[in-house]
Amino acid sequence: MALDSKIPHGPISDKWTDYKDHINLVNPANKRNLDVIVVGTGLAGGSAAATLAELGYNVKAFCFQDSPRRAHSIAAQGGINAAKNYQGDGDSVFRLFYDTVKGGDYRAREANVHRLAEVSANIIDQCVAQGVPLAREYGGLLDNRSFGGTLVSRTFYAKGQTGQQLLLGAYSAMNRQIGRGKIKMYNRHEMLDLVIVDGKARGIIARNLITGEIERHSAHAVVIGSGGYGNVFFLSTNAMGSNATAAWKIHKKGAFFANPCYTQIHPTCIPVSGDHQSKLTLMSESLRNDGRIWVPAKLEDAKAIREGKKKPTDLSEEERDYYLERRYPSFGNLVPRDVASRAAKERCDAGFGVNKTGEAVYLDFAAAIQRYGKEQAYVKGLDANDKNLVIKLGTEVVENKYGNLFQMYLKIVDENPYITPMMIYPAVHYTMGGTWVDYNLMTTIPGCFSIGESNFSDHGANRLGASALMQGLADGYFVLPYTIGDYLSPDIKMGPISTDLPEFVEAEKAVKDQIEKFLNNNGTHSVDHFHKKLGKIMWDKVGMARNAKGLNEAIVEIAALREEFYRDVKVPGKANEFNQELEKATRVADFLELGELFAKDALHRNESCGGHFREEYQSADGEAQRDDENFAYVAAWEYKGKPSDAVLHKEELVFDNIKLVTRSYK
Amino acid sequence: MKLTLKIWRQKNAEDKGGIVDYPIDGIEPDMSFLEMLDVLNEQLINKGEEPVAFDHDCREGICGMCSLFINGEAHGPDRGVTTCQLHMRMFKDGDTIFIEPFRAKAFPVIKDLVVDRTSFDRIQHAGGFISVNTSGNTIDANTIPINKHDADMAFDAATCIGCGACVATCKNSSAMLFVSAKVSQYALLPQGRIEATDRVLNMVHQMDAEGFGNCTNTGACEVECPKGISLENIARMNREYLSASLKG
Ligand SMILES: Cc1cc2nc3c(=O)[nH]c(=O)nc-3n(C[C@H](O)[C@H](O)[C@H](O)COP(=O)(O)OP(=O)(O)OC[C@H]3O[C@@H](n4cnc5c(N)ncnc54)[C@H](O)[C@@H]3O)c2cc1C
Ligand code: SF4
Numbered sequence: 001m002a003l004d005s006k007i008p009h010g011p012i013s014d015k016w017t018d019y020k021d022h023i024n025l026v027n028p029a030n031k032r033n034l035d036v037i038v039v040g041t042g043l044a045g046g047s048a049a050a051t052l053a054e055l056g057y058n059v060k061a062f063c064f065q066d067s068p069r070r071a072h073s074i075a076a077q078g079g080i081n082a083a084k085n086y087q088g089d090g091d092s093v094f095r096l097f098y099d100t101v102k103g104g105d106y107r108a109r110e111a112n113v114h115r116l117a118e119v120s121a122n123i124i125d126q127c128v129a130q131g132v133p134l135a136r137e138y139g140g141l142l143d144n145r146s147f148g149g150t151l152v153s154r155t156f157y158a159k160g161q162t163g164q165q166l167l168l169g170a171y172s173a174m175n176r177q178i179g180r181g182k183i184k185m186y187n188r189h190e191m192l193d194l195v196i197v198d199g200k201a202r203g204i205i206a207r208n209l210i211t212g213e214i215e216r217h218s219a220h221a222v223v224i225g226s227g228g229y230g231n232v233f234f235l236s237t238n239a240m241g242s243n244a245t246a247a248w249k250i251h252k253k254g255a256f257f258a259n260p261c262y263t264q265i266h267p268t269c270i271p272v273s274g275d276h277q278s279k280l281t282l283m284s285e286s287l288r289n290d291g292r293i294w295v296p297a298k299l300e301d302a303k304a305i306r307e308g309k310k311k312p313t314d315l316s317e318e319e320r321d322y323y324l325e326r327r328y329p330s331f332g333n334l335v336p337r338d339v340a341s342r343a344a345k346e347r348c349d350a351g352f353g354v355n356k357t358g359e360a361v362y363l364d365f366a367a368a369i370q371r372y373g374k375e376q377a378y379v380k381g382l383d384a385n386d387k388n389l390v391i392k393l394g395t396e397v398v399e400n401k402y403g404n405l406f407q408m409y410l411k412i413v414d415e416n417p418y419i420t421p422m423m424i425y426p427a428v429h430y431t432m433g434g435t436w437v438d439y440n441l442m443t444t445i446p447g448c449f450s451i452g453e454s455n456f457s458d459h460g461a462n463r464l465g466a467s468a469l470m471q472g473l474a475d476g477y478f479v480l481p482y483t484i485g486d487y488l489s490p491d492i493k494m495g496p497i498s499t500d501l502p503e504f505v506e507a508e509k510a511v512k513d514q515i516e517k518f519l520n521n522n523g524t525h526s527v528d529h530f531h532k533k534l535g536k537i538m539w540d541k542v543g544m545a546r547n548a549k550g551l552n553e554a555i556v557e558i559a560a561l562r563e564e565f566y567r568d569v570k571v572p573g574k575a576n577e578f579n580q581e582l583e584k585a586t587r588v589a590d591f592l593e594l595g596e597l598f599a600k601d602a603l604h605r606n607e608s609c610g611g612h613f614r615e616e617y618q619s620a621d622g623e624a625q626r627d628d629e630n631f632a633y634v635a636a637w638e639y640k641g642k643p644s645d646a647v648l649h650k651e652e653l654v655f656d657n658i659k660l661v662t663r664s665y666k
Numbered sequence: 667m668k669l670t671l672k673i674w675r676q677k678n679a680e681d682k683g684g685i686v687d688y689p690i691d692g693i694e695p696d697m698s699f700l701e702m703l704d705v706l707n708e709q710l711i712n713k714g715e716e717p718v719a720f721d722h723d724c725r726e727g728i729c730g731m732c733s734l735f736i737n738g739e740a741h742g743p744d745r746g747v748t749t750c751q752l753h754m755r756m757f758k759d760g761d762t763i764f765i766e767p768f769r770a771k772a773f774p775v776i777k778d779l780v781v782d783r784t785s786f787d788r789i790q791h792a793g794g795f796i797s798v799n800t801s802g803n804t805i806d807a808n809t810i811p812i813n814k815h816d817a818d819m820a821f822d823a824a825t826c827i828g829c830g831a832c833v834a835t836c837k838n839s840s841a842m843l844f845v846s847a848k849v850s851q852y853a854l855l856p857q858g859r860i861e862a863t864d865r866v867l868n869m870v871h872q873m874d875a876e877g878f879g880n881c882t883n884t885g886a887c888e889v890e891c892p893k894g895i896s897l898e899n900i901a902r903m904n905r906e907y908l909s910a911s912l913k914g
């Protein structure tokens with residue numbers, strides 16, 4: 001099967017407008033005869049469900065939490081980008097487009113990214129109209145801050161709770177439609193398979209997580225907005241329930257899976273403290289606006305700190321190595337995430353790490369507290385030489401900007417970050433890979449769409465901060481509502497789709513069989529036991545840096561672990577009841593397949609780009625070395641029964657508007 | 667640390683339920699409370715017993731999914747945190763810890779420590795939104811300047827995570843703090859004013875229909891709220907409600 005990206009012709013800045021002018025529309029009266037299933041109620045699924053219902057379609061929305069408001073998007077901290085140029089610092093649609101393509105290390109599709117940049121400004125207008133309380137300046141206008149990888153201030157935010165506020169905005173839009181009966185909401189329901197009829201996606205099989213009942217749901221189209229698969233690593237910044245099942249099940253039914261190895265490791269997370277840990281907590285990247293990152297300059301100081309004989313505050317300015325400012329003078333602490341993460345790993349591998357395990361660097365706010373404190377003293381006409389006063393005033397400013405993050409850190413680490421610098425280390429955070437979609441956001445299964453983090457489309461090999469929220473809302477509010485109409489227009493006379501069709505019966509049986517198998521397995525180890533083992537293989541051999549030897553080993557080990565899992569997993573409880581272990585089992589089963597494809601993809605990509613760093617392909621000074629000649633393509637994998645048999649399809653990436661150059665932040 | 671856990675076990679909504687004792691050892695002070703329960707569950711599974719069901723997702727204090735009444739307090743003894751942010755260093759070696767679900771008529775138990783909080787969603791369906799089309803044809807965001815003080819107050823109200831600790835902790839099982847947070851957010855913003863009358867009437871009506879109790883201004887909710895939602899919101903909602911009733 002040849003991959004057709006369906007990118008419209010014409011100049012990049014006209015593509016989306018022209019496209020919208022020429023698609024088939026569905027008459028409002030006919031929309032009432034069309035049903036759409038939306039799996040996921042995060043920013044992508046929530047905004048899509050609300051908008052499709054608003055347009056008049058009958059929407060059935062699903063999420064596994066008890067309320068749409070709890071989707072993982074709620075946890076996003078730092079902000080959302082938009083090319084508004086409110087600050088007059090030179091931002092534009094083109095510049096956002098350019099930064100995003102460059103940030104993604106030239107592995108994203110130009111046409112999609114340009115569209116994203118175009119609609120970004122609308123997102124802010126939309127959210128403000130919905131009552132999302134984004135940060136304001138004293139003059140009453142919206143405030144902005146800057147994020148890694150860019151030189152303009154284009155990030156809109158709501159303290160460190162931007163995702164929460166944006167998701168509550170989408171949730172409120174959904175509530176309005178639920179109240180009007182246009183969305184039927186299925187909380188605590190998990191999609192466990194896709195149903196295809198005559199080659200088109202026509203429904204899903206879902207498990208009611210309270211009663212355990214297996215349900216059939218039909219629709220004219222199915223939209224997957226199920227988020228990313230970072231939890232394949234077990235430890236990550238994702239919510240515990242985040243999983244790949246929906247995306248993986250459609251992959252097994254024919255949707256190609258693109259660039260699985262593109263995973264973002266976020267540089268500013270709270271380091272791992274012990275074996276019992278269940279997740280890693282992110283400290284928003286926005287902290288890098290004010291925090292300076294360093295390690296001791298001398299090995300003996302690093303050692304003394306690790307042993308508790310010295311404190312970070314004992315070291316003078318000269319005894320510290322601000323390695324990002326040293327290596328990347330023009331971007332400094334604001335280099336993109338992949339660059340910052342690798343630089344931290346490099347210093348820690350060289351022995352300069354500062355916590356017990358040697359896997360942490362400092363994020364220090366002392367300079368910012370001083371700077372803000374002096375400024376405040378001056379503004380208020382107070383004594384700028386009074387040290388204690390300056391610290392007090394400066395601390396207030398920092399608290400105002402990042403208070404909730406500092407509190408989070410304090411609770412977890414039990415140390416006051418206003419006084420002692422924070423310890424941070426990179427952690428798995430976001431997956432740029434996902435189901436392959438064309439310009440219409442449709443997968444290789446007709447009628448099955450994929451939006452938000454579950455698709456691969458806009459971030460290439462690395463995501464710039466504050467761009468995921470932008471993509472989720474762009475897809476859901478402004479892109480999918482057009483493209484799905486074009487797809488659905490021939491279906492207006494079709495009428496409801498029966499769930500008695502043999503395809504539904506068959507899919508339901510497969511789901512029930514899998515569940516019965518787990519419950520009757522009577523093995524000796526819990527699901528988590530296997531998940532943790534998988535995570536360890538992934539982190540050690542498929543993590544921040546990879547090489548051919550490790551990847552080959554990982555592929556063999558994951559396949560073996562998968563066999564062991566099916567032989568030896570123990571899932572207590574019954575099928576027809578609330579059973580959290582069973583939920584985990586079906587998810588981990590899918591991670592155990594995805595993990596192998598992930599390693600296989602990383603092995604075949606003989607280059608380094610963005611979040612994918614192959615040790616064999618680096619420059620003398622340790623920077624990633626891309627190979628545009630041979631690898632400027634999207635790797636889209638077709639399922640053939642086993643991950644090892646997956647077939648590679650290539651979508652060549654064409655760069656007409658942005659010249660491919662070495663990505664430099666020096 | 668060595669602890670004795672006294673946990674509420676209840677098979678399903680119909681089951682009577684009761685407290686079961688679980689001794690546990692090897693708990694580290696830097697574990698979170700939920701990680702401690704993970705350890706317990708792993709042990710139960712290995713012994714062939716059923717693990718304890720409890721709700722959780724983000725494990726960083728923002729999704730509002732985790733709950734638990736711990737030693738008689740919603741989200742346990744620490745202030746300003748959810749259960750997933752509660753750490754075992756708050757307890758001592760040898761402690762006995764009571765763990766129960768959030769109890770309220772409007773929050774029926776599903777299993778063990780898991781309760782159904784969808785009554786909160788239904789209150790939101792009744793009016794927790796601004797009626798704006800999501801098509802994107804809205805006016806430029808900066809054409810409605812908002813006073814920073816109002817914007818900050820709206821934000822503070824908007825940070826409610828819908829956890830239900832306020833209800834669980836209230837002797838009347840009142841949902842006033844939760845509902846007032848939402849009402850306040852919109853009441854403070856110019857965009858939300860237009861529908862303010864209907865909103866407050868509809869939401870309060872639904873709140874009553876769900877079986878939540880009345881507010882008697884005890885203030886326990888504010889104390890237990892992990893997000894510091896303040897009682898001022900209840901006062902604001904009462905004002906909104908009163909003026910809406912007079913109008914209506
Ligand atoms: C800690 C953290 C901070 C972040 N900060 C930022 C930031 O500041 N800026 C930014 O731009 N991005 C940020 N991100 C990334 C961003 O939050 C996510 O990429 C984005 O929210 C994903 O949205 P989504 O709608 O695609 O998926 P999600 O929000 O993950 O939603 C997935 C939905 O799918 C449902 N679901 C999944 N599987 C199934 C199934 N099988 N059946 C039924 N329902 C299912 C879930 O219930 C949920 O409703 C952050 C991420 C993390 C982890
Ligand atoms: S008001 Fe506070 S306690 Fe009540 S639901 Fe909101 S966050 Fe939870």
Ligand code: FES
Binds near residue numbers: 723724726727748
């Ligand atoms: S698990 Fe999300 S708030 Fe506790």
